[in-house]
Amino acid sequence: MxxxxxxxxxxxxxxxxxxxxxxxLLDEIAGEVEVAYFRAGSxxxxxDQEVHDLAYIRSGAVEVHRRNGDLYNRLxxxxxxxQFSLLGNHRVRFPAQALEDTLIxxxxxxLFQRLCAEDEHxxxxxxxxxxxxxSAVEHHKKQNDMMITRVxxxxxxxxxxxxxxxxVQEAARQVSDSGAxxxxxxxxxxxxxxxxxxxxxxxxxxxxxxxxxxxxxxLVAEGRAPDTQVGEIVGDRLVAIQSDESxxxxxxxxxxxxxxxxxxxxxxxxxxxxxxxxxxxxxTHSSLYLxxxxxxxxxxxxxxxxxxxxxxxxxxxxxxxxDSRMIGSALSTIGRSFTRRLLELAEEALGxxxxxxxFMAMGSMARNEQSLxxxxxxxLVLDDAFDPKAxxxxxxxxxxxxxxxxxxxxxxxxxxxxxxxNPRWRQPLSVWKGYFRDWIxxxxxxxxxxxxxxxxxxxxxxxxxxxxxxxxxxxxxxPKSPLFLAAMARNALNRTPPLGFFRTFVMEKDGKQNNxxxxxxxxxxxxxxxxxxxxLACGSRAQNSFARLDDIDRTQLxxxxxxxxxxxxxxxxxxxxxxxxxxxxxxxxxxDNNIEPENVSDTERHxxxxxxxxxxxxxxxxxxxYPIPAGGARRSRGPH
Amino acid sequence: MRLPGRGRQQAPGWPDYLADRAARVQHPLLxxxxxxxxxxxxxxxxxxxxxxxxxxTTGLDPRRHAIxxxxxxxxxxxxIPLRERRYWVLKPARVLTEQSVTLHRITxxxxxxxxxxxxxxxxxxxxxxxxxxxxxxxxIERPFLDSGIQARLGEGMRFPMIDTxxxxxxxxxxSLWSRFRRWMGRPPVSIRLHNSRERYGLPAxxxxxxxxxALATAELLQAQVASHYSPDTPVSELWS
Numbered sequence: 050m051x052x053x054x055x056x057x058x059x060x061x062x063x064x065x066x067x068x069x070x071x072x073x074l075l076d077e078i079a080g081e082v083e084v085a086y087f088r089a090g091s092x093x094x095x096x097d098q099e100v101h102d103l104a105y106i107r108s109g110a111v112e113v114h115r116r117n118g119d120l121y122n123r124l125x126x127x128x129x130x131x132q133f134s135l136l137g138n139h140r141v142r143f144p145a146q147a148l149e150d151t152l153i154x155x156x157x158x159x160l161f162q163r164l165c166a167e168d169e170h171x172x173x174x175x176x177x178x179x180x181x182x183x184s185a186v187e188h189h190k191k192q193n194d195m196m197i198t199r200v201x202x203x204x205x206x207x208x209x210x211x212x213x214x215x216x217v218q219e220a221a222r223q224v225s226d227s228g229a230x231x232x233x234x235x236x237x238x239x240x241x242x243x244x245x246x247x248x249x250x251x252x253x254x255x256x257x258x259x260x261x262x263x264x265x266x267x268l269v270a271e272g273r274a275p276d277t278q279v280g281e282i283v284g285d286r287l288v289a290i291q292s293d294e295s296x297x298x299x300x301x302x303x304x305x306x307x308x309x310x311x312x313x314x315x316x317x318x319x320x321x322x323x324x325x326x327x328x329x330x331x332x333t334h335s336s337l338y339l340x341x342x343x344x345x346x347x348x349x350x351x352x353x354x355x356x357x358x359x360x361x362x363x364x365x366x367x368x369x370x371x372d373s374r375m376i377g378s379a380l381s382t383i384g385r386s387f388t389r390r391l392l393e394l395a396e397e398a399l400g401x402x403x404x405x406x407x408f409m410a411m412g413s414m415a416r417n418e419q420s421l422x423x424x425x426x427x428x429l430v431l432d433d434a435f436d437p438k439a440x441x442x443x444x445x446x447x448x449x450x451x452x453x454x455x456x457x458x459x460x461x462x463x464x465x466x467x468x469x470x471n472p473r474w475r476q477p478l479s480v481w482k483g484y485f486r487d488w489i490x491x492x493x494x495x496x497x498x499x500x501x502x503x504x505x506x507x508x509x510x511x512x513x514x515x516x517x518x519x520x521x522x523x524x525x526x527x528p529k530s531p532l533f534l535a536a537m538a539r540n541a542l543n544r545t546p547p548l549g550f551f552r553t554f555v556m557e558k559d560g561k562q563n564n565x566x567x568x569x570x571x572x573x574x575x576x577x578x579x580x581x582x583x584x585l586a587c588g589s590r591a592q593n594s595f596a597r598l599d600d601i602d603r604t605q606l607x608x609x610x611x612x613x614x615x616x617x618x619x620x621x622x623x624x625x626x627x628x629x630x631x632x633x634x635x636x637x638x639x640x641d642n643n644i645e646p647e648n649v650s651d652t653e654r655h656x657x658x659x660x661x662x663x664x665x666x667x668x669x670x671x672x673x674x675y676p677i678p679a680g681g682a683r684r685s686r687g688p689h
Numbered sequence: 690m691r692l693p694g695r696g697r698q699q700a701p702g703w704p705d706y707l708a709d710r711a712a713r714v715q716h717p718l719l720x721x722x723x724x725x726x727x728x729x730x731x732x733x734x735x736x737x738x739x740x741x742x743x744x745x746t747t748g749l750d751p752r753r754h755a756i757x758x759x760x761x762x763x764x765x766x767x768x769i770p771l772r773e774r775r776y777w778v779l780k781p782a783r784v785l786t787e788q789s790v791t792l793h794r795i796t797x798x799x800x801x802x803x804x805x806x807x808x809x810x811x812x813x814x815x816x817x818x819x820x821x822x823x824x825x826x827x828x829i830e831r832p833f834l835d836s837g838i839q840a841r842l843g844e845g846m847r848f849p850m851i852d853t854x855x856x857x858x859x860x861x862x863x864s865l866w867s868r869f870r871r872w873m874g875r876p877p878v879s880i881r882l883h884n885s886r887e888r889y890g891l892p893a894x895x896x897x898x899x900x901x902x903a904l905a906t907a908e909l910l911q912a913q914v915a916s917h918y919s920p921d922t923p924v925s926e927l928w929s
Contacts, residue, residue, distance in 0.1 A: 082771045084768070086891070086915055088915040150890035468905065
């Protein structure tokens with residue numbers, strides 16, 4: 050290495066995405082740098098200006114704005130900007146201004162494009178196709194080989210491919226000869242660069258679509274001539290999956306799109322086709338988490354002694370590389386088991402219940418998204434034969450046993466008093482139905498402020514059908530009440546994400562800086578809030594946020610790709626929260642929902658920023674999608 | 690004709706001086722260089738092609754000491770493209786002292802196989818030709834090149850230079866404020882390359898490498914113009 054470039058090379062090598070580049074590439078980059086100085090306050094990139102370089106901040110600080118002038122980001126030493134313009138039409142989309150005296154290293158476009166092509170990590174970092182947020186989640190998934198099988202492992206053969214000009218008969222013959230059940234149709238490169246690749250002879254192709262056995266059957270049934278060109282009959286909406294995706298994801302993709310064959314791509318190259326039967330063969334059904342110990346306890350004290358085991362189970366899952374959905378559902382299962390066992394113990398102590406009941410969970414437990422830091426939100430739905438004078442003493446006592454027991458097990462009392470010990474939340478089914486009807490028919494943001502938690506509800510123990518009736522009622526009524534959705538949407542906007550990080554601070558949208566951030570309040574909670582609103586709007590009965598997104602996907606509520614972004618954002622924010630709780634546990638601190646910027650790695654802060662951005666955009670859309678209906682405020686129904 | 694370069698008042702004479710030299714010098718290398726001339730003194734600095742130059746030497750006296758290495762980075766006010774950088778280690782005609790070895794991080798073996806100044810001159814002059822040379826403290830680069838070339842080609846050469854140190858001196862040594870500071874008994878502000886850069890928020894580079902220092906000088910000029918001048922400032926206000 051030439052000593053003169055060490056300065057540049059070492060500096061860039063300390064920051065993502067350059068930190069993961071090979072030494073040779075770094076040397077080359079350092080040699081291609083163009084340097085420029087910008088005084089504080091001067092324009093570095095002006096809107097719509099042509100750009101031909103990626104900008105790297107060697108020293109100083111830069112503010113990036115949106116087209117409308119809003120602050121988009123504040124960047125410091127080692128950050129990059131301009132990549133979106135290079136990936137797009139080479140016009141500045143986000144103007145940039147020097148906040149301090151700033152020295153920029155510019156990397157020429159040609160080199161940037163080459164880095165994108167040659168280095169997967171670099172491409173993941175900068176490419177729009179694979180945003181950082183998504184790739185961070187993917188990266189995490191890739192690490193846990195024990196729990197996740199990659200879809201490429203299911204591939205046994207290279208895909209059969211024909212040109213669009215081939216006849217149906219030729220295509221069918223190729224499929225038969227190779228013993229395959231589907232063929233990919235290739236065409237000249239066209240409108241979709243994601244599926245455009247070069248073959249070994251450097252010819253460029255675009256994968257246009259797939260023809261399967263059933264397509265051939267349909268052609269015969271329709272009486273199409275055997276010399277029809279495949280290009281005429283192949284659909285042009287190709288659904289494919291990347292080879293490093295999980296088998297689970299491949300299965301979801303098939304279900305979501307109602308297809309049985311799924312082309313597998315390595316970046317832009319087709320590398321195989323998986324069939325539903327391949328997946329079924331590999332899908333494992335394993336329940337990793339034993340809760341039997343909980344059911345063996347004969348007292349609340351015994352249960353309380355298991356609290357450290359919950360933490361140990363949590364640590365083990367995180368170390369094994371489980372994703373947030375696995376952890377959330379395992380912790381919820383554990384929480385439910387505690388609750389059930391306490392109810393069983395209560396029945397043993399108090400005798401059989403005088404009327405049937407269902408113990409209902411709200412909030413994160415109902416969503417199967419429980420974390421290590423959680424309070425209890427529960428209620429009792431009683432049979433309509435319930436007579437307060439005769440029966441309430443029994444259920445109050447039962448509620449107390451459960452609530453106190455959960456408290457000693459680490460599920461603290463609900464500060465909002467949403468517990469079965471509260472007489473309001475210990476009511477017969479008909480009263481509960483009334484509550485829900487009232488909330489939905491006569492909503493105001495204020496009234497719903499403390500009730501939105503009831504719209505995550507699930508049965509824990511007893512007559513599950515009571516809670517199912519409530520779920521039905523909500524799924525049935527909510528989509529019909531624009532005013533209710535508007536009020537819920539309004540409340541979902543109460544908590545907003547920060548803009549990102551700047552040095553050791555959390556940066557707010559107004560430029561203010563804080564020392565720490567509550568990742569639940571500013572991230573996961575508002576995200577689940579807004580997913581809930583969409584789920585209510587489309588009549589989903591799902592409670593889990595990911596399951597709700599699957600339901601939302603079956604409607605036209607969100608633009609294509611948006612729900613995936615929300616999934617990635619939720620997964621990443623949840624995992625960040627989980628990882629910081631792990632850090633707390635490792636330092637023998639009480640885990641909480643706060644993260645401090647100094648504990649956040651460079652890559653993580655970039656990704657967190659992306660996740661906050663997804664949330665922020667989704668909130669803007671929510672406001673626009675569920676407006677308060679004109680004159681719709683039906684709140685004045687006259688004196689009661 | 691008088692030799693320019695002794696003060697700003699002579700600066701407007703550079704084009705004439707170069708034309709005069711072009712007519713007189715014998716050696717084709719120097720003739721080419723001078724014939725290419727320099728930008729019109731009224732040319733805005735933003736339009737002037739420049740080349741940052743730094744040489745490391747075995748000492749401070751051009752009569753007793755020699756050039757060890759040369760770094761050049763062609764640049765403009767807008768960009769410093771590192772791709773065009775050049776760096777040479779030279780075999781000094783005079784002995785390399787231990788002190789300068791450690792100072793410049795150049796080893797004896799590196800020097801053994803190195804070329805003489807005369808061998809790199811065609812490339813060096815081609816790089817500087819048509820550009821205004823930018824240095825930090827011209828009283829090293831100018832006399833060392835002059836006497837080094839004189840010794841080899843029998844004719845010396847001087848050419849316009851923008852000296853980032855003297856631009857700093859104008860602000861920190863010759864201003865009313867600096868005289869006031871001196872009168873107050875405060876130590877003078879350092880105008881060495883590293884300290885000057887710090888004042889503009891430029892990062893600390895490891896000094897005493899001819900190419901790193903040339904790059905550092907180019908960045909410093911960009912910062913000085915951005916802070917105290919403008920891209921429209923005529924080049925004659927800056928060169929000496």
